[in-house]
Amino acid sequence: MMLRKDLRVVKLADLSADEGTLLLCHSARLATDLRRAHGALQAASGRPSWRALQSATMAMWLEHLCSGALLRGEIPPDSVPGVFLNKLQERSLWEQTILTDTKMSAVAAELFDTDGMAQVAMEAGNLSHVWRLTLPEAMQTEEWRAFERWQASVAAICEKNHWCTQTQALAWRIACISRGVTGLPTQIGIAGFMAPDPMLARLLVALETRGVRVFRLELGSAEAAQICRYEFADAQAECDAAARWAAKQLHDYICTSKNSRTPIRIRIAVADLPVRQRMLAAALDAALHPDWVGAAWAGHERDYQIIGTSVLADQPLVNVALSLLQLLVHPRRVAQADFGVLLCASGWSGDVSEADGRAQLEANLRERLSTVTTLDSIHAAVTRLHVELNIPRLFESLSAIVDATKQLRAQSKRQLPSAWAVHFVALLESVGWPGERPCIAAEQAACDALRESLTNLVTLDAMLGRVDSSVVLRHLQRQCRDQIFQAPRRVPAAVEVCSLTDAIAAPVDAMWVMGLIESAWPTVPRPNPLLPAEMQRRAGVNAARADSLASQAQAIQTLWRHGADEVVFSSATREGERELRASPLIATIKKTTLTRVVAVAETASKSDERLERFTDALAPAVTDAERVRGGTHLLQAQAICPAWGFYQYRLGSGVLPAPTDGLDAKARGALLHSALELFWRDRAQSDLLQMNAATRADEVSAAVENALVNYERHAIAVLPPRLRQLEHQRLVALLQTWLDLEAQRRPFRVLACEEKHNLNIEGLPVRVIIDRIDELDDGRLIIIDYKSGRKVSANTWSEPRISEPQLPIYAALAFPDRELAAVALARVTSDNPAFIGIAQAADLLPLVKALDDQRKHYPADEFADWNALRERWAERIKVVAAEVKDGCAAVVFDSDASV
Template identity: 50%
Template sequence: MRDWHAAAAAGRMMEPALPRLALADLPGGAEDVVLCATAHLATDLRRAHGEAQARAGRRLWRPLQGATVAQWLEHTISAALLSGEIPPAAMPGRFLTPAQERPLWETALREEMDSEPLADLFDTEALVAAAIEADQLFRLWRIEVPADLESEEYRAFRRWQELVAERCRNARWVTQAEALLWRLACLERGAGKMPQRLLIAGFMTHDPLLEQVLRALMQRGVALFELDFATSAPVAPRHLPAADRAAECRAAAAWARDWRARKPDVRLRIALADLPATQATLEAALEAALRPQAVGAGWAPLPRDFVFSDGQPLAEIEPVATALRLLRLAIGPRQVALAEFGALLCAPGWAGDLSAADLRARLDVFLRECLPAQTTLERIVRRSLAWLRQEDEKAEKANDTDSQTRRLAVALAALQDAARQSAGRAAPSHWAARFAAWLENLGWPGERPLLVVERFACDALSELLTATILLDDVAGRIEAGMAWRELRRQCRARRIRPLPGTRTSQPAIEICRLGDVPAGPLDGVWLLGLNESVWPPLPRPNPLLPAAVQRARGIPAASATTLAAAAREAQAVWRASAAEVVFSWSRQAGERMLRPSPLLADALAVGGLLSEGKAALPAESTAPAIELLDDARAPAVSADERVRGGTALLAAQAICPAWAFYRYRLGAAVLPAPTFLLDARARGALLHLALEAFWRGRAQADLLRFMESGALPAEIARVVDQALAEFGRRAVEPLPSRLAGLEKVRLEALLARWLALEAARPPFRVLACEERHEISIEGLPVRLVVDRVDALADGRLVILDYKSGRTARAESWSEARLVEPQLPIYASCVYPDRPLAAVALARVVSDAPGFAGVAEESGLLPGVKSLDEQRRRYALEVFPDWPALRRHWAGSITELAREILQGVAAVVCERESDLAYCEVKPLLRLAERRQQWEETQAILAPGAGAAGRAVE
């Protein structure tokens, strides 16, 4: 046979000493058993064996017996126990499941860490997982740590291990690692029925458990073989260096699409070095390439041509994800993030998710407008119930008999009742029963018909809740939060894989990890993400055991050499599994340059280069011709259509016409962002109120008189108090006294500094403060509020617009499209016939207050230059005099109004930075346009492109 100890020292498992057998040569049945490195490989082998038998013309065959080493040991020894071959008295105790063992370790950790001052900073869940893994490594690999290599982490692990062992001895419980060793000992003593032949498959690193099993089977006369994976001679792979990971995924998807078009019954495999990180990107690329017409929820139930072998975590499937969030809210901390509650309120899976969807969305908007970013569940429910009562009264007046307000109110009240019932400690099964009752009261899993995978997920969650009774003995009485965390952990660990019976044939494309070698013949293989940072995998020794000891014992995860050898062998298996093999990697990730894996050196020397542009070419389609529509122009504004927005509408039209159309004609908007009582807008409103209270009906002479008499601080305090009082009357909730006091101090200091600047101006009197106007521009009604209009001694006007931030700018006033049109509108449309001296933005800020604008002559406003002094911006040939500037403004604003009325709605802008505050930016689809441009550049000849106004 072979020297197993030498193999262990080398960190290898497979050697040529074992004869090889092909999968097609196995008849199946109990006489042949295949021990697989992973459960996924065992499943794949059973499927591939059945396909091989069918290709051989057999109508009936016995299924292949495949399992992992641990699974086969458990099955074999359990059968010996049931048959009486092993007496029940020989059992060492009650075998614990992984879910039962975990609370023992968590209790041991918490008992020791309770005295640690920084215990809350530890990731207990990850630490428990590391401790369980360390215990298995410690026992299976027979680890002994010399005293000089003992670390603090190792000593802590040994203490936890002893605490767990003591509890197990007292209760006659057996951990997973101990149970595995006991079954192995039974096998070595001759227990269990043995197969005639045993094959091993997929083991590319040393495994001590397999080593001992094979030694025992060899002594019992079982013929040992190695499964031969090769289905063809190794081929020279083509390779693709892609621009980034997204481009790499698009190229792989295009390659799969081309194969699918040429051969409908194709079998492809895309293997990823970093599947979890790339899965979403690759899934989107495959959807776009294979089902470009699949837009909308109606396509969700239909089978896809690709499948992810890993499946999806149960916790991420929508009904279960909603259930976990609802339970978390019921048992969670006293403070609740309003944004998270709003997302849950609009989520499917509970309380009228279909019939009350609009009602719940409107409630979300209401809560965002009246509650701070962090609040309590009790406060949320109280506000919600009050709002729902008002909506119910409106529905009754409108004779709406199908109102959903009461049903939603009942669900929210049930949520608050659940929160009240979540205190105290109880057995896990008690909390599981409560969780199930709470979900039922909340209308889970909702009204929408569930997809097959969603129904399966709901059943899986119910199974986990029912199985919680098994934790009562080991976990004892626990808090609701701990029960929820254990349920969430199990939902994350359990993966829902593609269900048998949901489609008539195997999907053409399977996506898996690079370590999941294929079991049967394939038409094509694409190995994706072969960068040096992820392939071969980096060593990850267990943090609780000394890394040097792990490397000395040959533990694969601790040795870079072992991992590299295993990766090289897996790569060789992939090369011999299909007629076409493609290796790809990314050249860049963000600003970071990447390099291919060093394991590709030999392949790059013999393989050909695959063009990224060729891989991304669209396949010829047999679908009907697609009509190209120019959506740059919307319907013209009709006579009965009311378009709102005021100066903001004109500003949006100037920056990007599509912004104005989506926001002000279609009514698209972002949800209000919950804030801690005073956001930038609220502070700006307070400033406007205070300045209005000070200046209304006054002149600069009044300000100078206050300053000379020393009464200015008292007057400032009075107007600030008046502003705060008015703000409180308008607000949904009054400001807390402490916050109001801080805001009063801030406003008083701000006004004092600003008024000192105003005192340096030439004499003026205030004609209007916060004056409202309704005007018509080319038939477009526009409502305006002029912050302030001053009159100089000679009767000319100075128009001011307060700005409490530093984002506003006057640079666009000389451009064809006015992105800051407020003051130009006032100057040219509200007061077209009045003599005008200056227009300026009044930046009332604490660090650099001042004016920014343009004046007919210098010296009218501090820091504001005259038109003649700004000729770099206002060219003489375009703006020869002051009236020309006003005519330019009038013409530009008129043209913007005409565009709106005519339906001009193209996605164009001069500077993408102008879209920083665009509320409908996702609707502009800038990323999609950028991606389309990049794909086009990959196809076109270098240098092809278009110049002109940015279309972003």
């Protein structure tokens, strides 16, 4: 059912913008849009000047009208029903009421979505008041009874404190018109109201009673000359086509209207805009700005603008500020993942001058701290590392946060929201927010909006009283999540992307409405969950009635058909494995072939010719001044995939370690290496065999204890006692199991542990650390490399590209002049300890076969004898090292699993 069909209809072009005319619009955005469109029409008609159209929302105009009447003395101050609450205050009041009624503890309140329930309850209260809903006792549900309790409590609090809700304030202001306030316009038009609104109906009756002429503004014009419908395989194809279509519209306009003073306006309306926003933005970037590649273009205004989906909390600098305040309020529980994001974000402390050091710190903390840590632990880590990483400003900022938390703990834990706001502002200033570099316009607007939100916390003083900081921070975060943020622009965007609701606007040159599938258009009923759905349907609440929503959708679709010269409707046929059907409301529009869209794509692709394409398989050669790190791991990565070796060790890219609770695999492996080194240093097998069980147990325990002490000496904090005890027991058991295997070997003595060697392989400096070198009675050496994992293999030692090159490098290049008896990987595990490798002769190491017994892997024509084996290893390793030196970085690998 449409609103007031009896009202006379006026077109925007025929509307006179004199002092006696006012437009009441469904939204503030529509009011602004109509004001702009009216001005464009006046300019197009050749007028040199004109009066701007007066347009506003109903609430905005009534507030302005009554404020003026109060100043003129037409409304006695004592007749004002009380203090008018804003949305923030009213929602806070409902939230406090719900928490009191449910007797919820602070812990339970964190788990329960009180914000969401307060929003639903406030909306239910407004519906109940506006639609004058009543329910017989027999139909009352548990939700209704709970809502009635909350509503009665809110009403009692408001009456006691002389507060008025937003709906009550609106009703009182409408009543002021009936009581005779002056300053009414001669005629008032309504625009964009597509569904019945009882408050608007009461306002129109009051206006007409006072002699004001009321009309309805026709938003559209003549039906579009071209209306078509497309279907696409999926949402991605639909977004790509819409973006290319927009690019073609702009291209045609530039070619045909070079001297036009009226800019083109294109609108893309999206049914599920929050879901498709990123996809569509990427498609528009590719179509409209294909050569805008790199961070340097981030601050430039695009030819498109997405309307109404971005909230203040999502703006980078605001998000950083809220994260910093989270540290202040909750210093004893900090998720390392969240702190890592904050650490690498710009907008605070030395975000530009210390960016590299902060990134290195983030990688360090991942290895040193658990997944959930504390601010004090982070500060202790930074205290230890800030000189090495050259991050003095970050150290000062974190110290300021730590000092602020101590200061707040020393003060009263409960303060007024306005007092907490002062602390929040002081903290942000102390840590250098919003960063070192000057803000661009959009960033400055976001910062100003956050400062305004902080100032608005004073309005909660009367609602909340004295509360702790976490409550105030939660309200601030909610404000920022609820506030739509639109970045200011110097030049209006040619392409406007909006939701279907925001597409109820002034006419444009071309429009594409996408995502019109059966489940999205018309929208499905969403009655308020606290109120019985049947009661809402009987009362005529539009959001609860499928028939009303269908009629509204048809009316909006008719508006779209008259809203542009060219109108496109589209839908996707598939989402993943799910088949989709087009909305029945667009089924009557004949489907159009994709020929035109394909032609548009070909036109858009011509812009790609400006981009240079080249093959990047060859990187710059390693110079004498370049220091390439990685050691044997560099040669391992190069052998597996040259590109990966280049990315990881010359460019420094790689997967950051994942934070873990307790000790991660790397730390456990390091402890095992340390314990084995401490046990075997300056010892021989004979020393092991001479120990009785008690002595051996004491020696093993001492080695493990010393390893743990050495680990804790370099750690941020000591291990928790229980975890330390468990790790001690694990290592003792592991060493005892391994020593049983060592006792079965031929006699040997340990010549060296963790021995460092600096090699030069084909001009490439390689630094290696050999886990252990044993010497047999005959003087030959056995080189051992510890492995703590279960997957240990030496299978690639016979291949042209050795992907496990540590021991071949040691055997062929670290000791070229020494006699070697064997090289082996030592799999030190509790369930299946073993030596894995190759020996010159049999029985040198348990289960390690001689070269002659492994001819399946080491054919005689390539590996004739032991010396030939070492020579082949040297040759093949030098080939890989030469690749690194020459800059070989091709993407070549044997299998996906190896990369």
